[in-house]
Amino acid sequence: MKKTFKLIDLDCANCAAKMETAIKKLPGVIDASVSFMTQKMTIEAEDVDAVMKDVVKCCKKVEPDCEIVL
């Protein structure tokens, strides 16, 4: 399953890359892509909704200002 989320206030390209790396390492996540240019995040997982809680937590840790629109 694949889902795309909009990101608000993703300010730096390096943070986007860091977020992507961190999310990819989460259990249950098959693949993730954070696009700084389109301010979007695509998560591929067995059950996207189930991992989203971890994803949000992970994003908050890497880039506290960035908000995921669920």
Next chain:
Amino acid sequence: MTRKQKKTLYRILIAFVLFVVCLLLPTVWLSGPIPPLSVVQDRNGCGTYALARWPLFLVPYLVIGWDVLWKAIRNIMRGQVFDENFLMCVATIGALIIGEYPEAVAVMLFYQVGELFQSVAVSRSRQSISELMDIRPDYANVEREGQLVQVDPDEVAVGDVIVIKAGERVPLDGKVLEGNSALDTAALTGESLPRDVGVGDEVISGCVNLSGLLHVQVSKPFGQSTVARILDLVENSSEKKAQAEHFITKFARYYTPIVVFAALALAVIPSLLDGQWGTWVPRALNFLVVSCPCALVISIPLSFFGGLGGASKQGILVKGSNYLEALAEAGIVVFDKTGTLTQGRFSVTAVHPEGMEERELLELAALAEQFSTHPISRSIVTAWGGTLDQERVTDVEEIAGHGVRAVVDGRRVLAGNGQLMDRENIKNVSDHDHPGTIIHVAADGKYAGHLVIADQPKATSAQALRELKAAGVRQTVMLTGDAQGAAQAVAQELGLDRFYAQLLPADKVERVEDLLRDKGPKEKLVFVGDGINDAPVLSRADIGVAMGALGSDAAIEAADIVLMDNDLLKLPVAVRIARKTLAIVRQNVVFALGVKLLVLVLSALGYANMWAAVFADVGVSVLAILNASRMLKAK
């Protein structure tokens, strides 16, 4: 500018004014000891107290830098140490400690100006790229209870009738029930020539209705309409990242810690040796400012994004940065013949009469063939072009697999292949070795000549192949199921390097695999087809290009790059855009890394101050962004 950007701008202005005030203020002399104060000697040698300058400079410093400080503290608490906020804090606080107050404030100010500029530049280019791709229809006009109402295209069901007024965007795919108009397809195909549509024609969502009022019966729900599929594809294209992008994010992960430890070493080791902490610590602080990798990391996705946007403006949809990157290395381009290099429809290429005029022969054949629906018959009627009087023709008989027999103006006319002529005992049939299908014509038992009918190359194919060569493609190859003769004629006319004829669909995959084995290590193989029956080859090639994809789901699905219209000239354009994108990516990497290295070396030697270091950070990012935004104007 967004609200956040405006807020930053005001903060910068306030901090700048405060900073200037601080610089202009004279030292205030006081008579009593109030900390933080320092003892100074006045000109007469009398001891007195002076208000230290640093608390003053602390005001603009905090106005401009409080969020950087706050973010640094917050990120350290979360275990994220080496981020740019932390580095800026260490660098500027270090400057404050060693007494360079104006420098500390100025560097922070300059940094924020750069960050603001960078943020504005990125959102500008993001916006202009999004505008390029903006083909999303806002509403559809539906007739409900005799009244025209505007509804969300999503709410319109298949079979509903929508009304499209002049100047409006076609919101959904459908068929024209009523009205005539010209459609502007530029947003989809990059083609500026409007397309005429009338009753019964299919219209595609995303086009703009230029002139008349159209009543259209919807054939697909919005989610499956052309415009929704294209938008989906374009929006997801930055998800597939290029090698260069992966490389740079990986590089950034090592770059920052290395520079930070280098800074630490530079601050401590030489100072322990010569004891001049005041010389080495400021130099090390410069290192910290330069160590931020943002300029590198931002410029690459931005360049690719610009390339994707520039391409889609030309009617070229690239499904990912990785394909754009691969296309720049295109060495072998393999074409399917029918529908790609050729028009995929038959037309009369030669008329060879015997004992009559060319027009006469053509008219005779057209009259005899006018009732047939066979593509070859249609091509003869089209070639004749004039009106055909049905009453001149009687006793029409179609002989399957052979041709037509009819009575035209009282003459017994035969039109068909050689076998028909044999069967009817026609003598003196001339048989040239023409590529294509031959239709012989006989009148009253006498041979009258023949027409050559072939699938003609597209007008732009030869030029497209020349331009591909000019763009650096080494070899062009054609694959076709046609006979050797027909294939050779087309290959020679268009100037292809190689061709393989009489191939079955499965053979095409095999040929492509052979070519893949033979290609150079850094070359990429591109396969171009019309998306019909060549999905396996499209996916086997390094890059599969489908053309004429307007309305073809299979092609959009199977290909990596989609040319929206049938013009092969779009292919060299795509290659040029890819090459230019990669060139800009390379320029940005070399430029950003070069400036950073230079400033690092100069800082270590003591020739660069913190201003240069801030330039190497934010200044370089801004220049890289400006360079990347050139892609938007790519042709």
